[in-house]
Structure formats: structure tokens, C-alpha cells
Amino acid sequence: MIRYALQCDGGHGFDAWFGTSADYDDQSARGLVECPLCGSRSVSKQIMAPAVTGTRKAAAAPDPARMQGMMMQMAREVRSHVEQNFDYVGDAFAREARDIHEGRSEKREIYGEATPAEVKKLREDGVPCAPLPPLPPDPAKLN
Structure with missing residues (x-):
């Protein structure tokens, strides 16, 4: 890794x-x-500094494949939770998020699509939003 x-x-x-x-x-x-x-x-x-290890015996390094599998599983779980518990608003996300933030729409958790420019404007205006993790590939289809 x-x-x-x-x-x-x-x-x-x-x-x-x-x-x-x-x-x-x-x-x-x-x-x-x-x-x-x-x-x-x-x-x-x-630019970042390289990791430098000391002379002490280090613990066994984590298995990269196992770590990747855990991260993909967590991304699936986060996405599933959002899809099951939040309202999907499609490409109206930016408008609806702003309306909720400004009190013009019912306060609730939403998800949908927004362009990078829309997301940038929401963040500049103090409207909280975060990208939904992409759906990881099916582990059975990975090489």
C-alpha cells in the first residue's frame, strides 16, 4: 500500500x-x-517526506489485500446506509440542499447528484455537503 x-x-x-x-x-x-x-x-x-523506519523490529505489516477489502466493504456500508435512510433528490441536490440550509424546505437528510461547480458554491456559502463514496467494484469481478 x-x-x-x-x-x-x-x-x-x-x-x-x-x-x-x-x-x-x-x-x-x-x-x-x-x-x-x-x-x-x-x-x-x-511533495511528501518518505516514511523512515527505525532499527527496532517492526510489527508485521498489514495485508494490503485485506485492508483494501475492508475499505471497500466500509464504502459499501456507508453508501447502503445513505441509500436506505436518506431522500434521493437526483440532480436537484444543490437546490434542495440550499433550500434546507436556508429554511425554505423541510430539514431532512438528502443525497443526489451535483456538479463540481455546484458543490464548490454550496461549500463557499456554508451549506454542508460531502460526496457519497462511489460504489466499489464487485469483489467477485476483481482480478
């Missing part, structure tokens, strides 16, 4: 884990790496 310090074109910094550096390159090229704050897919790696 490799951890990268990333930054979107909106200036948001965040960390992300990948199985290999080639995995990052592949996912980035396919537009699958996005900012968790604004949803921008214009993301770049930042």
Missing part, C-alpha cells in the same frame, strides 16, 4: 491510499480520484 498526499484544484489537501503507484496513475487517468470535500477530479500529488 502507498499513501499519497493529494490536492485538488480548489486547494483542498487530503491523503489517499493505493495498492501501488501504478494504481494511482491508472485511477487518476480514468478520472476516479476525486476530492472528498468538493468532488473535483482535477487532483495532483503533493
Whole structure:
């Protein structure tokens, strides 16, 4: 596993884990790496210091495949919880989130679609929102 310090074109910094550096390159090229704050897919790696280990015997490293499986399962569970408990508002998400925030609509949990520009404007205006984790691939279909 490799951890990268990333930054979107909106200036948001965040960390992300990948199985290999080639995995990052592949996912980035396919537009699958996005900012968790604004949803921008214009993301770049930042300079970071290498991890330096001491001379003491280290504990066994976690199994990357197991860790990836756990992360994908958690993403499935978060997404499932949202889909079962929140109101789906489709592409009206930005408008509905703003209406709820400003008291023009009933306060409730919602999810839907919004463009990166809409998300950026919501965040600038103090309307709380976060991207829903993408549905991970079916483990049976992974190579």
C-alpha cells in the first residue's frame, strides 16, 4: 500500500491510499480520484517526506489485500446506509440542499447528484455537503 498526499484544484489537501503507484496513475487517468470535500477530479500529488523506519523490529505489516477489502466493504456500508435512510433528490441536490440550509424546505437528510461547480458554491456559502463514496467494484469481478 502507498499513501499519497493529494490536492485538488480548489486547494483542498487530503491523503489517499493505493495498492501501488501504478494504481494511482491508472485511477487518476480514468478520472476516479476525486476530492472528498468538493468532488473535483482535477487532483495532483503533493511533495511528501518518505516514511523512515527505525532499527527496532517492526510489527508485521498489514495485508494490503485485506485492508483494501475492508475499505471497500466500509464504502459499501456507508453508501447502503445513505441509500436506505436518506431522500434521493437526483440532480436537484444543490437546490434542495440550499433550500434546507436556508429554511425554505423541510430539514431532512438528502443525497443526489451535483456538479463540481455546484458543490464548490454550496461549500463557499456554508451549506454542508460531502460526496457519497462511489460504489466499489464487485469483489467477485476483481482480478
